[in-house]
Amino acid sequence: MRLVEIEDLHVSFSQHDGLVQAVRGVSFGLDSGESLGIVGESGSGKSVTCAALLRLLREPPAKITAKTLSLSGHSVLGISNRAISTLRGRVAAMVFQDPMTSLDPVFTIGHQIAETILAHRKVTKREALAQAVELLRRVEIKNPGAVTNYYPHQLSGGMLQRAMIAMALSCEPDVLIADEPTTALDVTIQAQILQLIKDIQAETGMGLIMITHDLGVIAETVDRVVVMYGGKVMETGPVEAIFSAPLHPYTRALLNSVPGQTAGKQRLVEIAGSSPNPSHPPAGCPFHPRCPLAVAECRQTAPPLETKAAGRQAACIRVAAEMVAA
Ligand SMILES: Nc1ncnc2c1ncn2[C@@H]1O[C@H](COP(=O)(O)OP(=O)(O)O)[C@@H](O)[C@H]1O
């Protein structure tokens, strides 16, 4: 049984001036112990995909449809609020870029972690607080006992993100979903937090979904990658394969826009053109207006995600031709 199964997910938001088609037919899965990166430029539908999976979107304005949308075999479509809150935390827990979306400024860190534990487990308040201290120690916060009495504003950005990870781990989730967890942090702290997440994953064997616009983060932390663009999956495959021989022209463009090892000397090449307007997505392949290889058919028909090599899929009719040419 897969930890996460997403098949043909569509998410739209109705607004006064029309429909925002944020996710348009996304499919992917996650097996236990596996780590998956979801990468793509801002606005490609990464966060909405995972928020839909945990049913964190307000419906309406959001409308979610899918052939399959499940966590550890439980469908989250048409599920009660109570049932989804049990799955959240226990089966899948999420860490966000901005800790203050999940932390309440008026309660101490210890109180908030203990409350999460109490919501899911039959333990006393005292036991929950003791577990909160242990969790803070696990995320390498110094003086965890003292930190339980701190309020969020008393912690640095890196410490807050560690506290968020502690909270997410409090119910021993089968899968941790981290949405740009280090984007707001400086490079050194970012590396430490990614290492921490990797270590915890190795130790617990939990599944990991790492959402990021930063390919560098992906390279360091995951086994498999899903590349998203314009609310669709462009390419998926093992991380080494994606980096050494990207199939989709969008993945190539994304890799070219990352400064290399000699960062500073090398210029960052931006992908020419702008990403699609989700209120009026282009017909055909969403990348065709920016794609150097686009032909007439790309403008008319959205290519399906097809297996192009062992363990590798891409949604591009030009992949085979391009690989021969390369
Ligand atoms: N609540 C919402 N209402 C309307 N549009 C939204 C809402 N949330 C996200 N969107 C739109 O959906 C698209 C995908 O957003 P998102 O998943 O957050 O992108 P990403 O995480 O890849 O940067 C964006 O165009 C965004 O503006």
Ligand SMILES: [Mg+2]
């Ligand atoms: Mg996002």
